Amino acid sequence: SAVISQKPSRDICQRGTSLTIQCQVDSQVTMMFWYRQQPGQSLTLIATANQGSEATYESGFVIDKFPISRPNLTFSTLTVSNMSPEDSSIYLCSVSGTGHTEAFFGQGTRLTVV
């Protein structure tokens, strides 16, 4: 398994601003993912963070809104840009385990936009 640290754990932000969430893993991993969990909802995959290249976004998510960086095999950031109250969610970083057949999750970042 992998130990995943996310920062910040929670934040309250003004609409129109941006927030960058950091994800640090205690070991090198090939695949890192970002999920969103809207209030009372399940998890939805935002994108796969690729090391050395642009992230791969899922349908409904775009780079301008959710820019992602992955400078190395242990670190990634997700930025939520130009926030609105609809962006209030828990954002979770995830990494795949050996063989890429399971995923481990950080504790999440609880974002409230006011």
Place this chain on the structure above:
Amino acid sequence: AQSVTQPDIHITVSEGASLELRCNYSYGATPYLFWYVQSPGQGLQLLLKYFSGDTLVQGIKGFEAEFKRSQSSFNLRKPSVHWSDAAEYFCALTSSGSARQLTFGSGTQLTVLP
């Protein structure tokens, strides 16, 4: 397209009672199936997983799940629930060999009565 259905939004059981959480999936090939638990304010913790082989899998915290291909189900069970089991439970599926696109069910909220 793959999908996961958790028919029960909320389940309440008394402490010491048995528990079964339902999960049905839709996928054209052999699925990789998971159960995760999310305690309040926490990230997701993997309870157990099914890849192949024995259809009854044991997990942590005394949980088990049974894969039934004929019913497209992967129900989670525990013979005796503890108050600390109160949490949200998510069933998830990924295509064989890849954690890239975990598809989650909508979750089941478990309340445990004293």
